[in-house]
Amino acid sequence: MENEVWDELAFLDYTPAHFAHYEELLERHPEGHLCMTDAETGELVATGMCVPLNLANDAALPREGWDWIVDTASAQKGHFANIIGALSISVPEAHxxxxxxxxxxxxxxxxxxxxxxxxxIAPVRPSGKTNYPFIEMGEYVAWGDDRGRIFDPWLRSHVAAGGTLRGVCDRSMVVEKPIEFWEDWATVESLSRDGSIPLRGGLAPLRVDHRKGVGSYVEPNVWVWHAV
Ligand SMILES: CC(C)(COP(=O)(O)OP(=O)(O)OC[C@H]1O[C@@H](n2cnc3c(N)ncnc32)[C@H](O)[C@@H]1OP(=O)(O)O)[C@@H](O)C(=O)NCCC(=O)NCCS
Structure with missing residues (x-):
């Protein structure tokens, strides 16, 4: 189900942290795999993945959001865990x-x-931000809708579930790859010029640099804290 839901965003599989540790974390922490099924049909309708980690009491939540959770959980191997880090929630379109x-x-x-x-702790990927890749995340988070609610539906859901917003992690997922790698996801036909280019599903633009031969995608997320 993760593959089906995240297919459009497969470039995110190439952050160094994801590439190096995600599969290993899935194997090591079956207690963090959440599967929701339809009680009548048994059909799988939603999945979630989370991992245990240790966070010092006075530690600030870092700019490196999602990648930091993966690197940290992988290095700590569940020892002295005092917090759960949310890594994904996947619900197919139909549900x-x-x-x-x-x-x-x-x-x-x-x-x-x-x-x-x-x-x-969840480095949340505000789903509506894909329509506003050139707006700063801090500004986007402050938007309200015409009913005075948080504008972004996924952030709104986190808050409705009891979460509190804890600031932007502006380097949550970083993917730096050769320019050709990005051709499948670019929304413009040619990546032949330097500059900032929107990506399908991206929350921020891709930065293309022909001198270095790379495209860099730096995804900002939003830290949300759910106390138990
Ligand atoms: C983001 C994603 C997980 C949201 O899934 P979802 O199940 O539609 O999200 P929610 O649980 O937030 O849906 C709540 C909405 O359903 C509505 N709803 C209908 N019946 C409801 C009920 N019984 N209880 C609660 N909400 C209900 C609510 O009105 C709410 O919308 P509102 O805030 O505008 O009122 C899903 O779109 C997805 O998988 N996207 C791709 C992957 C992704 O981005 N994952 C998140 C990043 S980790």
């Missing part, structure tokens, strides 16, 4: 807008409680 993802966020808080952890 969206029913509150399933919101329930999975709450389920992660239950996992935290069961393991004696004080909460869940």
């Amino acid at each position: 969206r807008h029913r509150g399933l993802a919101r329930d999975l966020v709450k389920a992660m808080a239950v996992v935290a409680d069961l393991h004696g952890c004080s909460g869940v």
Whole structure:
């Protein structure tokens, strides 16, 4: 299901942290795999993935968001875990807008409680930001809708599930690859010029640099804290 839901965003599999450790974390922490099934049909309708890690009491949540959780959980191997780091929630198109993802966020808080952890930290990928890649994340997060609610639906869901916003992690997922790598995801036909180019599914633009021969994608996310 993760592959199906994330297919459009497969470039995110190439952050060094994801590439090096994600599969290993899946293997090591089966307790962090959450699967939601339809009670009548048994059909899988949503999945979540989270991992245990240790965060010092006074430590600030870092700019490196998602990549930092993966690197840290991989290095710590679950020792002295006091917090759960959320890595993904996946709901296929057919099952969206029913509150399933919101329930999975709450389920992660239950996992935290069961393991004696004080909460869940989530580097959230605001789903509506794909339509505004050139707006700074800090500005986007402050937007409200015409009913005075948080504008972004996925951030709104996290808050509805009891989360509190803890600031932007502006280097949450960083992918730097040769320019040709990006051709499948670029929304313009040619990447022949330097500059900032929107990507399908990207929350920020790709920066193309022909002198170095690389395209760099630096994804900003938003830290959300769910206490248990
Ligand atoms: C982001 C994603 C997980 C959201 O999934 P979802 O199940 O549609 O999300 P939610 O649980 O937040 O849905 C809640 C919405 O459904 C509606 N809803 C309908 N019935 C509901 C119910 N019984 N309970 C709660 N909400 C309900 C709510 O109105 C709410 O919308 P609102 O905030 O505008 O009122 C999903 O779009 C997805 O998998 N995207 C691709 C991968 C991704 O980006 N994952 C997140 C990054 S980690």
